[in-house]
Amino acid sequence: MSTEMTTHDGKPFNREMLESLVRRRCFYLPSFEPYGGVKGLYDYGAPLCGIQTNVVNEWRKHFVKREKMFELDCSVLTPYDVLKTSGHVDRFIDWMCKDPKTGELLRADHLVEDVLEARLNGDKEARGEKVETQEEPAKKKKKAKAMNVKLDDELKKEYEEILAKIDGYNGEELGLLITKHRIKNGDNEVLPPVEYNLMFSTTLGASGPAFLRPETAQAQFLNFASLLEQNQNEMPFASASVGKSYRNEISPRSGLLRVREFLMGEIEMYVDPDGGKKHPRFEEIKDVELAMLDRHTQTAGKTDVRKIAIGKAVADGIVDNETLGYFLVRIQQFMAKIGVDQSKLRFRQHMTNEMAHYAADCWDAELLTSYGWIECVGCADRSAYDLTVHMKKTGAPLLVRETRKQPLHIEEWQATLDRKKAGPKFKKDGKAIEAAVDALTQEMREKLSLDLEREGKITLEVPEISAGSVELEKELIKIEKATRIENTREYIPNVIEPSFGFGRILY
Structure with missing residues (x-):
């Protein structure tokens, strides 16, 4: 094209x-x-x-x-x-460079792009090729100093590859490019790129x-x-x-x-x-x-x-x-x-x-x-x-619930804390312990069920309490495999956005 x-x-x-x-x-x-x-x-x-x-x-x-x-x-x-x-x-950021002499703020990827394009155009003119550029008036003074210098073939290729990938560089990578290729704002050095929020x-x-x-x-x-x-x-x-x-x-x-x-x-x-x-x-x-x-x-x-x-x-x-x-x-x-x-x-x-x-x-x-x-x-x-x-932050039901055509039978490990016994024993730590039990993965529940069967108790990590962990005996928690019947499917939609x-x- x-x-x-x-x-x-x-x-x-x-x-x-x-x-x-x-x-x-x-x-x-x-x-x-x-x-x-x-x-x-x-x-x-x-x-x-x-x-x-x-x-x-x-x-x-x-x-x-x-x-x-x-x-x-x-x-x-x-x-x-x-x-x-x-x-x-x-x-929601771009990467910004500052010209310390003039105070001018520059978008880092645009600076790299402009300088390398100017050098490639200078290379073309040095090789006798016709270059048609239509620059913004504000840029003409700065680019007027770009010399018609023939580039080494490897360097020319490197510049072209950088320009092809210019939208993909992060701040650190742009900083390295600016240093390696001596990118300047006219004759002035620029400071390393920093984050700039666009809102x-x-x-x-x-x-x-x-x-x-x-x-x-x-x-x-x-x-x-x-x-x-x-x-x-x-x-x-x-x-x-x-x-x-x-x-x-x-x-x-x-x-x-x-x-x-x-x-x-x-x-x-x-x-x-x-x-x-x-x-x-x-x-x-x-x-x-x-x-x-x-x-x-x-x-x-x-x-x-x-x-x-x-x-x-x-x-x-x-x-x-x-x-x-x-x-x-x-x-x-x-x-x-x-x-x-x-x-x-x-x-x-x-x-x-x-x-x-x-x-x-x-x-x-x-x-x-x-x-x-x-x-x-x-x-x-x-x-x-x-x-x-947004649902996690607000609790608003930003999801879809639909009735399944056929009930779904799910075999899983269920962990149940006896609240009547755990509440008086753990008092203010009770809610944090209950949340830790609910958050256990299926893999962890299976492992803990074996520990409970073998030792009659388990040790549960609970970072929210001062001790950092808690021991739960058999009379406080039950972990067993059971079949759950699910008649309703819940899912969070994906979004395609033009x-x-x-x-x-x-x-």
Whole structure:
């Protein structure tokens, strides 16, 4: 697949001419421009508002109406506890470097990417090859010092492999790359990368800390029980939400592609994890081909894209499951419907160390722009992570209960503490001891049953009590094998999430 940027009819693309045109025609403008503007904030004029409305309306028809989803409009303000539980407080980060001379803050992976791309372009010019770059005005001064130097073939290959894997490096690895390849901000050394949380913090009255939501997903998850009831307790089903989200980017750039406030459309498809997360309409789309860049290709330092039918991709384990594959195809169909050039669309799989903390598998629908390949839609298998952590924190029943067609007979080791005798004996430690008994695994219960039979007592580890352990005699605890009949199945659904950044698609 070509990476050369052209117009729809194949002519060379000039970004500066386009951006000048959209400014003059008032498609979008920097916010608060009379005050000098604010990086990463833009106002949409009437033409772009109209286009956005049409795109969002088509999205609703294509997904919400066609797939019979429940649409929600949830609060932007999100309490601290919600995002602490979801992992965003601790893990929703980018890696930031500081230029100690200028005080400039730089996103570490972007710094490495920009410098190595400049060196590769200098190598091409030194070899007499034509280089067409369209840089942002703010970058031209810094990159003007990049010399046209021919690189050693091995070094050139190493740079290309680094760029192919740039999204997969953690902070420590980026720091090593910056040191090894003498990456600088112009002529200035930068400090080692540090974590930077991307959420905007605020307060809810005087009651405590909160954030502007970084995604619409968490509020959808917390409404799961009500949505399940509305769907008459039937699975699978999906919710959807369109609304603004906020991310405090370290160094916003590239026009509408990396901003601090943006319109999202997110879908949460709730599926039964048993049976391979199949989709009832997968047969309809199994022969549709997608341009795919899988993680194994990227790990090898390559960017080769291959076209493959989604049915084969799922069967070969490239895409984790049918529901994820179904939505990848539906995303491609939506992009075609709104006029996206299909030759400039690819699906890139996240590498293992690149995936979000909640994801089991994730693919990005990327569009080729004058800035390179840009993620416009993410499609993730979030497993049961979110519902599980929120249920554990709040006790809310974020699960599915369904009557089994046939009762399930389960043979298991059962451990029963005699509360009438244990309560008076252990007093305030009684609840902790009872919880420790309930938490015993089947393997441990079998082992302790033998100890109880042989010695007439067992020693149980209970970290919550001062002694750290307790002895339980035969008259206090009974451990025996029994058959339990289960008529109801309980499970926490897995979630497949397509997440659309409308601003990037519009650009």
